[in-house]
Amino acid sequence: xxxxxxxxxxxxxxxxxxxxxxVRAFLxxxxxxxxxDPHQAAHGDSYNRAFSRxxxxxxxxxxxxxxxxxxxxxxxxxxxVVTEEFRVANTPSHLHFVADRQSGPVILKYAPEHIKERxxxxxxxxxxxxxxxxxxxxxxxxxxxxxxxxTKIDGGWRINGSxxxxxxxxxxxxxxxxxxxxxxxxxxxRHGLTQFLVDMKTPGIKVNPINQMTGKPGFNxxxxxxxxxxxxxxxxxxxxxxxxxxxxxxxxxxxxxxxLETFYVLPELIRVLGPEPDxxxxxxxxxxxxxxxxxxxxxxxVAGMLQAxxxxxxxxxxxxxxxxxxxxxxxxRVRELTAFLEPEAINxxxxxxxxxxxxxxxxxxxxxxGTTEILRGIIARGLGLR
Amino acid sequence: xxxxxxxxxxDAAARIFADLADPQTINKAANCxxxxxxxxxxxxxxxxLAWVPEILGGSGANLAAGFAILGVAGRFALAVPLAETLAAxxxxxxxxxxxxxxxMTVVPARPSDRITVETDGRLSGRAAGxxxxxxxxxxxxxxxxxxxxxxxxxDAQDCRLNDARNLAGDAANxxxxxxxxxxxxxxxxxxxxxxxxxxxxxxxxxxxxAGALETILSLSVAYAGERVAFERPIxxxxxxxxxxxxxxxxVAAALAVSGSAADTIAQAETFDEAxxxxxxxxxxxxxxxxxxxxxxxxxVFGAIGFTQEHVLHRFTLRxxxxxxxxxxxxxxxxxxxxxxxxxxxxxxxxxxASR
Numbered sequence: 001x002x003x004x005x006x007x008x009x010x011x012x013x014x015x016x017x018x019x020x021x022x023v024r025a026f027l028x029x030x031x032x033x034x035x036x037d038p039h040q041a042a043h044g045d046s047y048n049r050a051f052s053r054x055x056x057x058x059x060x061x062x063x064x065x066x067x068x069x070x071x072x073x074x075x076x077x078x079x080x081v082v083t084e085e086f087r088v089a090n091t092p093s094h095l096h097f098v099a100d101r102q103s104g105p106v107i108l109k110y111a112p113e114h115i116k117e118r119x120x121x122x123x124x125x126x127x128x129x130x131x132x133x134x135x136x137x138x139x140x141x142x143x144x145x146x147x148x149x150x151t152k153i154d155g156g157w158r159i160n161g162s163x164x165x166x167x168x169x170x171x172x173x174x175x176x177x178x179x180x181x182x183x184x185x186x187x188x189x190r191h192g193l194t195q196f197l198v199d200m201k202t203p204g205i206k207v208n209p210i211n212q213m214t215g216k217p218g219f220n221x222x223x224x225x226x227x228x229x230x231x232x233x234x235x236x237x238x239x240x241x242x243x244x245x246x247x248x249x250x251x252x253x254x255x256x257x258x259x260l261e262t263f264y265v266l267p268e269l270i271r272v273l274g275p276e277p278d279x280x281x282x283x284x285x286x287x288x289x290x291x292x293x294x295x296x297x298x299x300x301x302v303a304g305m306l307q308a309x310x311x312x313x314x315x316x317x318x319x320x321x322x323x324x325x326x327x328x329x330x331x332x333r334v335r336e337l338t339a340f341l342e343p344e345a346i347n348x349x350x351x352x353x354x355x356x357x358x359x360x361x362x363x364x365x366x367x368x369x370g371t372t373e374i375l376r377g378i379i380a381r382g383l384g385l386r
Numbered sequence: 387x388x389x390x391x392x393x394x395x396x397d398a399a400a401r402i403f404a405d406l407a408d409p410q411t412i413n414k415a416a417n418c419x420x421x422x423x424x425x426x427x428x429x430x431x432x433x434x435l436a437w438v439p440e441i442l443g444g445s446g447a448n449l450a451a452g453f454a455i456l457g458v459a460g461r462f463a464l465a466v467p468l469a470e471t472l473a474a475x476x477x478x479x480x481x482x483x484x485x486x487x488x489x490m491t492v493v494p495a496r497p498s499d500r501i502t503v504e505t506d507g508r509l510s511g512r513a514a515g516x517x518x519x520x521x522x523x524x525x526x527x528x529x530x531x532x533x534x535x536x537x538x539x540x541d542a543q544d545c546r547l548n549d550a551r552n553l554a555g556d557a558a559n560x561x562x563x564x565x566x567x568x569x570x571x572x573x574x575x576x577x578x579x580x581x582x583x584x585x586x587x588x589x590x591x592x593x594x595x596a597g598a599l600e601t602i603l604s605l606s607v608a609y610a611g612e613r614v615a616f617e618r619p620i621x622x623x624x625x626x627x628x629x630x631x632x633x634x635x636x637v638a639a640a641l642a643v644s645g646s647a648a649d650t651i652a653q654a655e656t657f658d659e660a661x662x663x664x665x666x667x668x669x670x671x672x673x674x675x676x677x678x679x680x681x682x683x684x685x686v687f688g689a690i691g692f693t694q695e696h697v698l699h700r701f702t703l704r705x706x707x708x709x710x711x712x713x714x715x716x717x718x719x720x721x722x723x724x725x726x727x728x729x730x731x732x733x734x735x736x737x738x739a740s741r
Binding site: 006007008085088267277281286290373376 | 600621628630632634641643648649666668715731732735
């Protein structure tokens with residue numbers, strides 16, 4: 001196979017712009033009411049149950065899902081608009097975002113009907129927070145080395161082991177987790193893992209918080225000690241989770257949140273440079289703008305292909321690889337471009353504060369949700385090299 | 387999805403290039419004898435004047451079809467003035483000037499060069515780096531007529547040319563106008579400026595760079611699968627795979643941003659802020675991709691790719707040269723940065739999101 005990369009110039013249709021105006025008006029009201037400060041990425045609690053419920057009431061969580069499960073049957077491109085506007089405004093969306101992006105779609109595809117009916121509408125209402133149980137103390141990128149064990153018992157499964165680096169587990173209502181149900185086979189080392197929906201209130205689950213280097217909570221260790229998961233909480237094929245992973249990757253990896261994580265330093269840079277920047281600053285800013293525009297056009301293109309029913313796995317991985325590296329380097333570029341400004345320059349203090357936060361956040365961006373190295377392996381496979 | 391007309395145009399171009407502009411064959415050719423039959427075939431297919439309406443002597447294809455042809459031209463690292471003739475025909479047509487059936491190029495090709503109209507209508511000034519100036523018989527010139535843009539058709543023989551070449555060895559000449567009388571001239575349409583021409587040229591070069599990058603990626607992946615070292619194809623080594631994945635990322639970025647700019651121009655009524663934002667971004671990002679990708683591709687090929695005999699340089703050097711035409715990436719980055727700064731922080735995200 002030769003490289004046949006495809007990035008159609010998808011434009012957001014008119015209904016998206018009407019929606020964008022609605023989203024901006026909603027966020028302006030929330031900002032005016034003091035729910036969050038868009039200029040203070042480092043401040044405030046990123047989990048806000050009341051806010052998530054109001055977002056749910058607008059119909060912006062699970063908005064592409066079928067109406068019978070609480071969704072609105074809107075397009076991937078409409079969801080794209082909501083996601084990017086929320087991200088750019090630094091909204092406290094941690095509570096509902098993972099469920100909206102990836103847990104809900106898995107449940108929609110693999111859960112039994114009565115589970116869908118029970119869980120999906122509550123996600124759409126902004127009531128449920130999800131965590132993802134993948135990494136373990138002995139397995140991170142090497143997902144299929146997971147050891148946490150699910151043993152078949154009457155009516156369900158008994159879980160023993162632990163997950164680690166689990167974001168949101170301290171507040172999550174559910175976890176979508178990979179557990180070992182059989183040993184790997186000689187022919188297929190990916191065999192033997194099964195995906196489960198786990199109610200975090202289940203007896204036998206203990207969540208131990210782990211602070212991140214930013215000084216804030218975020219990581220957790222989740223210990224399973226004879227925790228029971230009923231049969232109807234198995235998501236998809238027993239021992240066959242590896243078959244289910246790939247098609248969801250394009251959704252998880254190509255969204256605007258994969259290059260907008262440190263976006264807030266860019267408007268702060270523009271503020272501090274003022275309307276007539278020197279040539280060096282202007283050139284530096286212009287390059288960042290062109291790079292951002294390119295990433296966004298790539299990401300919108302993938303969203304359009306997803307909407308058209310395609311599975312652009314390689315293109316999605318490319319967006320995350322380029323996007324996360326860009327957002328990781330962005331604080332450093334802004335630091336260089338402002339190096340010769342007077343400390344008294346307008347907005348300098350706020351820029352310094354935002355920059356400090358972005359700089360400490362930066363290292364995780366190319367690790368979470370698939371490391372750079374893993375992504376490049378996937379791209380290389382797409383190129384036919386492995 | 388490309389529309390039918392674009393697909394047909396691209397296929398027609400690809401057939402002609404495969405027959406008469408095969409990069410391997412050209413790389414081995416002793417002289418430029420391949421150029422004449424190639425140009426004749428392109429002429430017969432109506433490709434050089436694709437952007438000229440039939441009433442003005444062209445084949446009247448839409449802008450999107452022309453950009454599709456240029457993407458294919460990039461994939462072949464085409465070294466005849468097809469892009470330049472397309473652009474010249476487009477420029478002349480915008481002033482309703484009939485296009486000659488001849489290879490052409492556009493003047494100026496750099497943002498800071500100015501050709502001015504004297505009181506008696508003659509043209510004076512100097513333009514550097516004009517692509518293929520030595521190989522064409524007519525110039526489509528954008529000149530400044532006391533603050534008003536004028537479009538003129540000029541006989542190449544009436545100008546003075548130097549002998550300069552670009553990195554790839556293609557003619558890229560300084561053209562001097564010393565009171566040159568145009569064959570015909572007309573005012574440019576309202577709103578048109580030298581910036582408009584530079585943006586169009588930049589979109590064209592971006593599309594060509596992305597095309598060249600597609601071939602560079604295919605060649606590199608194929609070679610990594612064939613070349614054995616340490617008893618394995620080098621493409622089996624993770625270090626090489628990581629480099630090729632990076633290359634694919636740069637190619638993807640170039641394709642996306644150049645396709646977006648071409649689409650924007652194809653849909654645009656005038657050269658407005660959207661065209662400026664898209665075409666300048668495309669030139670900046672495709673030029674960056676060209677720089678990164680040339681280094682990676684040559685690294686994959688090692689010494690053999692550094693030889694005259696190997697075809698890789700036809701793509702890498704040409705693409706690196708294209709960065710310089712119609713405003714290089716530093717020029718456009720400064721322009722874009724100034725524009726964004728003038729609009730202010732509050733207007734920044736709305737601008738990005740508008741595209």
